[in-house]
Amino acid sequence: MSSDAAPLTARAFKDAVYEQFARITKALASPVRLEIVDVLAQGERTVDALAREVGQSLANASQHLRSLKEARLVDTRRDGTFVHYRLADPQVIEVWRAVRALGERQLADIERTVAAYLGDADAFESVTADDLQRRLADGEVVLLDVRPDAEYRAGHLPGARSIPVGELADRLAELPPDATVVAYCRGPYCLMSYDALAILHAHGRRGLRLAEGPPDWRAAGRPVQGGPERG
Amino acid sequence: MSSDAAPLTARAFKDAVYEQFARITKALASPVRLEIVDVLAQGERTVDALAREVGQSLANASQHLRSLKEARLVDTRRDGTFVHYRLADPQVIEVWRAVRALGERQLADIERTVAAYLGDADAFESVTADDLQRRLADGEVVLLDVRPDAEYRAGHLPGARSIPVGELADRLAELPPDATVVAYCRGPYCLMSYDALAILHAHGRRGLRLAEGPPDWRAAGRPVQGGPERG
DNA sequence: GCCATGATCCAGTAATCTATTGAGAATATG
DNA sequence: CATATTCTCAATAGATTACTGGATCATGGC
Numbered sequence: 001m002s003s004d005a006a007p008l009t010a011r012a013f014k015d016a017v018y019e020q021f022a023r024i025t026k027a028l029a030s031p032v033r034l035e036i037v038d039v040l041a042q043g044e045r046t047v048d049a050l051a052r053e054v055g056q057s058l059a060n061a062s063q064h065l066r067s068l069k070e071a072r073l074v075d076t077r078r079d080g081t082f083v084h085y086r087l088a089d090p091q092v093i094e095v096w097r098a099v100r101a102l103g104e105r106q107l108a109d110i111e112r113t114v115a116a117y118l119g120d121a122d123a124f125e126s127v128t129a130d131d132l133q134r135r136l137a138d139g140e141v142v143l144l145d146v147r148p149d150a151e152y153r154a155g156h157l158p159g160a161r162s163i164p165v166g167e168l169a170d171r172l173a174e175l176p177p178d179a180t181v182v183a184y185c186r187g188p189y190c191l192m193s194y195d196a197l198a199i200l201h202a203h204g205r206r207g208l209r210l211a212e213g214p215p216d217w218r219a220a221g222r223p224v225q226g227g228p229e230r231g
Numbered sequence: 232m233s234s235d236a237a238p239l240t241a242r243a244f245k246d247a248v249y250e251q252f253a254r255i256t257k258a259l260a261s262p263v264r265l266e267i268v269d270v271l272a273q274g275e276r277t278v279d280a281l282a283r284e285v286g287q288s289l290a291n292a293s294q295h296l297r298s299l300k301e302a303r304l305v306d307t308r309r310d311g312t313f314v315h316y317r318l319a320d321p322q323v324i325e326v327w328r329a330v331r332a333l334g335e336r337q338l339a340d341i342e343r344t345v346a347a348y349l350g351d352a353d354a355f356e357s358v359t360a361d362d363l364q365r366r367l368a369d370g371e372v373v374l375l376d377v378r379p380d381a382e383y384r385a386g387h388l389p390g391a392r393s394i395p396v397g398e399l400a401d402r403l404a405e406l407p408p409d410a411t412v413v414a415y416c417r418g419p420y421c422l423m424s425y426d427a428l429a430i431l432h433a434h435g436r437r438g439l440r441l442a443e444g445p446p447d448w449r450a451a452g453r454p455v456q457g458g459p460e461r462g
Numbered sequence: 463g464c465c466a467t468g469a470t471c472c473a474g475t476a477a478t479c480t481a482t483t484g485a486g487a488a489t490a491t492g
Numbered sequence: 493c494a495t496a497t498t499c500t501c502a503a504t505a506g507a508t509t510a511c512t513g514g515a516t517c518a519t520g521g522c
Contacts, residue, residue: 013348017420018262020341021334029260031249055242072337081489081498091333098329102322103252106303110251117244189248312468312519
């Protein structure tokens with residue numbers, strides 16, 4: 001049923017195919033590279049910026065990026081002495097989201113880790129995307145993007161204002177005093193919105209959290225404002 | 232802004248989170264395990280059957296299954312001396328499909344591998360899912376499931392007949408002589424439907440291929456007949 | 463209890479992957 | 493052209509993983 005002939009046998013064909021797909025899964029088989037992908041989902045970054053953000057040495061980040069590039073998950077653009085990395089395909093975000101969804105359903109440790117960090121204080125009330133749209137339509141809430149300014153400019157939720165979390169304490173006056181603020185950042189495992197809520201609450205403001213970030217919002221087929229055009 | 236205190240720092244939190252998700256991607260970072268997942272998408276299997284199917288030793292297959300189980304991608308059921316493995320969650324199929332879609336878009340080598348095996352003979356005309364539904368409605372074609380009988384019984388496309396590819400040559404009489412046959416098997420990288428087309432063509436029959444298998448069909452939100460109930 | 467079967471576990475080797483270091487490209491500036 | 497900046501590459505050592513063959517475990521039949 002199987003021979004060792006020169007042309008591909010059925011087994012050799014399957015080996016070759018799964019080997020190819022494994023290039024992708026191997027590239028993603030590292031916490032550091034997953035984090036890199038998660039960051040790049042927000043927009044392109046230089047090697048140096050990425051290394052800083054994920055807490056790795058420059059050389060190490062560069063190595064990880066190389067392996068991502070070999071698997072065609074990221075692409076580069078040179079600008080002077082800087083090299084900007086970006087996701088090679090929006091489908092990369094889909095893979096990451098699928099992995100995340102699976103982890104959330106199957107890995108109880110993830111919930112435990114989150115609870116441990118946040119002191120399982122449910123002071124951090126959250127809002128679903130559908131809920132948010134209804135409340136926004138009713139004018140009940142103010143939507144606030146607390147990511148760095150550059151990320152806001154690269155694309156944000158429709159109607160969102162931008163106050164990076166680092167400036168929030170100083171710019172509270174820009175928010176209507178009685179409004180409920182819905183803060184969001186990069187995505188479900190990004191901490192900036194939690195920090196923002198802490199600041200809001202410390203100043204007696206009402207604040208909720210939206211877990212989704214712009215990549216999730218876009219993946220769900222909802223429109224994103226600014227940044228790369230997309231219909 | 233960051234300390235080494237006993238409770239989790241922001242960095243330690245992120246490390247812990249991505250580490251958890253990497254359990255999943257690491258479990259999938261092997262061609263053998265990807266193939267196992269692809270086979271299990273068709274239904275549960277014993278260790279022995281799986282080992283045979285993916286061309287690995289029993290011990291090795293068992294090891295791979297253990298690592299998949301540790302990552303919560305598969306689950307087991309014991310039946311006498313047999314242990315049946317199955318996917319722990321339909322979301323596992325979604326992850327695999329997302330990886331496949333990405334590979335098909337980014338990795339040109341995959342196309343090349345397929346072309347090399349099939350001798351890039353486009354004798355294997357294929358049909359899209361939408362196309363098929365229209366043609367089925369018009370009574371233009373006969374839909375044929377060429378997978379092993381057990382897999383057909385575990386769930387098949389609505390209206391499909393079952394003739395395992397190994398029996399096809401002997402059972403051609405069961406197919407209306409003038410009908411165009413649309414053959415499908417497990418999915419895009421399964422070879423059984425290609426073999427079936429070769430047999431059909433050798434007997435002067437008209438045959439097309441549907442790339443999708445039942446897992447893909449179901450993932451696309453289309454109904455599947457028989458097997459585990461699902462609305 | 464004893465045996466057969468299916469599966470798991472274990473030890474050892476080879477191969478692969480990761481992080482680190484330091485050297486060295488590529489590019490811009492003066 | 494010299495120099496600084498940003499990034500990549502090569503070499504190393506340490507850790508992890510893959511596969512094999514053999515021992516062991518769990519279950520069911522006798």
